[in-house]
Each structure stands twice: as C-alpha cells, then as structure tokens.
Amino acid sequence: MKKIVSTGALAVLFSFAGVTTPALADADDIVIDGAWARASIGMNRPGAAYMTIRNTGAEPVTLTGLSTSLAMMPAIHETRTSAEGVSSMTPTDEITIAPGESMALEPGGLHAMLLQLQEPMVEGETLPLTLIFEDGGEATVDVSILGFAARRLED
Numbered sequence: 657m658k659k660i661v662s663t664g665a666l667a668v669l670f671s672f673a674g675v676t677t678p679a680l681a682d683a684d685d686i687v688i689d690g691a692w693a694r695a696s697i698g699m700n701r702p703g704a705a706y707m708t709i710r711n712t713g714a715e716p717v718t719l720t721g722l723s724t725s726l727a728m729m730p731a732i733h734e735t736r737t738s739a740e741g742v743s744s745m746t747p748t749d750e751i752t753i754a755p756g757e758s759m760a761l762e763p764g765g766l767h768a769m770l771l772q773l774q775e776p777m778v779e780g781e782t783l784p785l786t787l788i789f790e791d792g793g794e795a796t797v798d799v800s801i802l803g804f805a806a807r808r809l810e811d
Contacts, residue, residue: 685711685713685714686710686712686717686793686795687709687710687712688707688708688709688710688787688795689707689708689710690706690707690708691706691707691785691797691799691800692705692706692707692799692800692802692806693705693706693770693777693783693799693800693801693802694801694802694803694804694806695776695777695778695779695801695802695803696773696776697776698776699773699774699775699776701773702727702769702770702772702773703726703727703769703773704733704763704768704769705761705767705768705770705799706760706761706762706763706767706768707761707768708759708760708761709753709758709759709787710753710757710758711753711754711756711757711758712756713755714755716753716754716755717752717753717790717793718750718751718752718753718789718790719732719750719751719752719759719788719789719790720749720750720788720789720790721787721788722768722785722786722787722788723785723786723788724770724784724785724786725774725784726770726774726775726777726783726784727770727771727772727773727774728774729771730769730771731747731768731769731771732747732748732749732751732761732766733745733766733767733768734746734748734765734766734767735763735764735765735767747769748766750790751766768785777801778801779801779804780801781801782798782800782801783798784796784798784799785797785799
C-alpha cells in the first residue's frame with residue numbers, strides 16, 4: 657500500500673501569500689499542486705475542485721476515488737462537448753497517470769465533482785480532499801476556495 661504524504665498545512669499558509677505548495681509523495685512520487693475550487697452558492701448546487709496530479713515515479717498510478725467531509729458524493733467527472741456543441745458531464749471510474757506524466761483536473765475537462773454539499777464552500781476557506789488510488793494509497797490536499805468567478809488558482 658502506498659503512503660502518500662501531503663504538505664497541506666504548508667499549502668494553507670502559502671496559499672494566503674499567493675504561493676502554491678504541492679503535496680509531496682514519499683517514494684511513490686505523487687505530486688498534487690494548484691488545488692482550487694470556486695465558492696458555492698449555498699448547498700443546493702454541486703461544487704467542483706481542480707488541480708494537477710503528477711506522477712514522477714517509474715510506475716503508472718491510478719486514481720479511483722475521492723473523499724471529503726464537505727460532500728456526501730465526491731466523484732471524478734469529465735465534461736465532454738459534442739460536435740453539435742452540447743456539453744455533458746459523466747462520471748469517470750478511474751484516471752491512470754503514466755510515469756513522468758501529469759493529469760490536469762480543470763474546468764471544462766476532468767474535475768473533482770462535489771455532490772450533495774454538507775455546507776457552503778466559502779471564499780477564503782479551504783476544504784480537505786482525499787484522492788484514493790487503486791492500490792489503497794491516499795493523498796489529502798487542502799483545496800483553496802476562491803471567488804465565484806475564478807477561472808484558475810492565479811485569479
């Protein structure tokens with residue numbers, strides 16, 4: 657079983673200074689950086705979180721799930737747009753990241769969907785999000801909650 661270590665406390669401190677600090681893995685070499693989400697309008701609509709997951713190791717890693725106390729049904733979703741211009745979101749069972757590669761979870765593509773919010777996502781706060789990997793390893797990252805109109809962490 658992989659043991660992935662997060663630098664979440666440092667990320668919270670540095671996020672207020674505008675600096676992003678990745679969650680660093682031990683020997684399994686998972687790096688999560690740039691984690692952010694938009695503030696929610698109450699709890700009736702789902703939230704979403706975005707980040708980049710890098711695999712700096714020699715073996716592929718597979719993300720199979722998410723966990724957070726903020727949402728009852730966190731899941732990996734993908735937004736797809738048809739040739740007719742119609743967008744839809746579908747759950748994705750897993751994301752495999754090859755050695756030396758990264759996967760961006762970003763608006764309009766793969767993202768962490770946070771369904772059935774238990775409390776509002778408030779600008780300036782953070783939410784803990786745990787990424788669960790196929791071999792049972794986990795990585796918890798503190799996700800910075802930005803304003804309603806944010807497009808990326810740098811906004």
